Amino acid sequence: MNDFDIIELKRSNLKGATVIEGFSSIGLVGSITANYLVNLLDLDLVAVIDSPYLPSVSIVRDGVPYSPVRVYSGNIGDKGSDKIVVIVSEFEPPAEILKPLAWTIMDWVQDKGCRMVISPEGLANKAGEESEEMEAEGEADFKVYAVASTPRARNLLVKNDIPIFENGVVVGLAGVLLNEGVNRNFDVVSILSEAHSDYPDARAAAAATETIDRLLLHTQLDTQPLLEEAALIEEALKEIKKKTGESEELAKKRSIMYG
Numbered sequence: 410m411n412d413f414d415i416i417e418l419k420r421s422n423l424k425g426a427t428v429i430e431g432f433s434s435i436g437l438v439g440s441i442t443a444n445y446l447v448n449l450l451d452l453d454l455v456a457v458i459d460s461p462y463l464p465s466v467s468i469v470r471d472g473v474p475y476s477p478v479r480v481y482s483g484n485i486g487d488k489g490s491d492k493i494v495v496i497v498s499e500f501e502p503p504a505e506i507l508k509p510l511a512w513t514i515m516d517w518v519q520d521k522g523c524r525m526v527i528s529p530e531g532l533a534n535k536a537g538e539e540s541e542e543m544e545a546e547g548e549a550d551f552k553v554y555a556v557a558s559t560p561r562a563r564n565l566l567v568k569n570d571i572p573i574f575e576n577g578v579v580v581g582l583a584g585v586l587l588n589e590g591v592n593r594n595f596d597v598v599s600i601l602s603e604a605h606s607d608y609p610d611a612r613a614a615a616a617a618t619e620t621i622d623r624l625l626l627h628t629q630l631d632t633q634p635l636l637e638e639a640a641l642i643e644e645a646l647k648e649i650k651k652k653t654g655e656s657e658e659l660a661k662k663r664s665i666m667y668g
Contacts, residue, residue, distance in 0.1 A: 413460040413513035421455045421482050424522035426492035427625055430514065432478075432582050433501040435531030436604030439583075441614035442529040442621070443497035445635060452481035452495055458513070462506045468499065485626060493625075494523060502582060511585040515593065525562065525596040527625065528583035529617040531604035551603050551616040555624075558590025558597040566598070569623050574601050598624070612639035 431443020446452070457476035467474040478498040485491045502510055518526060532554070554574035557563045566573060579587055583599045590597030600620050604613035615635035622630045 412462065413458060413509055415456050415458050415480070415513065415517050417456045419453065419455045421453075423482060423492060423494055426482065426494045426521070426523045428494040428496065428514075428518050428523050428526045429621065430526060430528045430582065430586065431495060431497040433499055434581055434583070435533055435606050436602075436608070436610030436613050437499075438531035438602050438604050438610060438614050438617055439529050440497065440499050441609060441611055441635070442617045443495050445614065445618060445632075446493075446621075447481045447495050447497060449630065450483055450485060450493065452483040452493070454479055455482045455494075456480035458496070458510075460506070460510075462503075464500050485628070494518075507582055507585045511582060511589050515586065515589045515595070519593070519595065525598065526586055526590065527598045527600060527621060528586055529600045529602065529614070529621065530579065530581070530583040531606070531610065531613060532601040533606050534603035534613075551613055553603070553616045553620045554601045555620070556587065556599050556601070558587050559594060562590075562596040562598050565596075565624065571620060571624060574599075600624075610639070611635045615639065 429443055429446060431439045431446075433440040454475075457480065458478035459476065464477050466477055468477060469475070477500055478496070480494060480496050482492065482494045485493050496514065515526070534551075553572070555566050555571045556574040556579060557566055563573070578584070579599050579601070586597050587599055589595070600617050602613040602617040602620070604610040612635070615632040618630060618632050618635065622628060
């Protein structure tokens with residue numbers, strides 16, 4: 410099975426570009442990060458990925474329909490001489506399509522002469538889930554690690570003071586892309602940001618975005634909007650938790666009264 414097509418909507422010279430892969434993952438870190446970069450850097454839609462194995466939906470924004478998997482590109486850097494490609498999707502691909510999807514992406518990336526693939530990914534953070542109060546107040550320390558497929562890419566991580574993910578498992582598309590990078594001697598980096606697994610973690614996405622900036626852009630990207638979004642999400646969750654607790658307490662009182 411490799412029924413995936415990359416349909417190019419606009420001709421683009423992507424030689425030397427860095428590719429950011431942003432599918433949905435733990436805490437939606439990949440998807441949030443990719444969407445944020447697309448909007449912040451004002452990237453152009455240049456292609457879509459299509460397959461009978463992808464969701465049969467259209468994402469509608471401001472009255473315009475979009476494919477569930479989109480490819481954007483643009484120029485970055487002080488002189489606009491560096492190129493970036495962002496693959497973004499709001500959906501988490503099921504296990505049975507991960508390898509053919511990764512093969513399709515890597516074949517296209519190499520065919521276009523791109524130089525590196527970066528996958529922002531959520532890393533389940535059990536310790537963080539026990540300190541929700543601190544995170545809601547913006548005091549939690551979100552750790553970010555990275556792992557790379559080649560010695561070249563690992564040296565780049567060390568050069569930019571990004572902690573190496575020494576032992577563990579990288580799951581999903583990010584893990585398959587890492588293995589493909591090893592097999593093809595191609596630079597693939599997975600950025601692992603500690604995240605909640607139960608809800609969209611914009612704070613973890615902000616940490617991943619800052620790490621990508623250190624590794625690639627060196628422009629001090631403004632992640633404040635992501636942090637503000639995180640605060641809104643966390644405040645809403647606190648309110649839900651509070652109301653849930655009140656409902657449980659009321660149920661207990663009723664049980665005592667009528668039990």
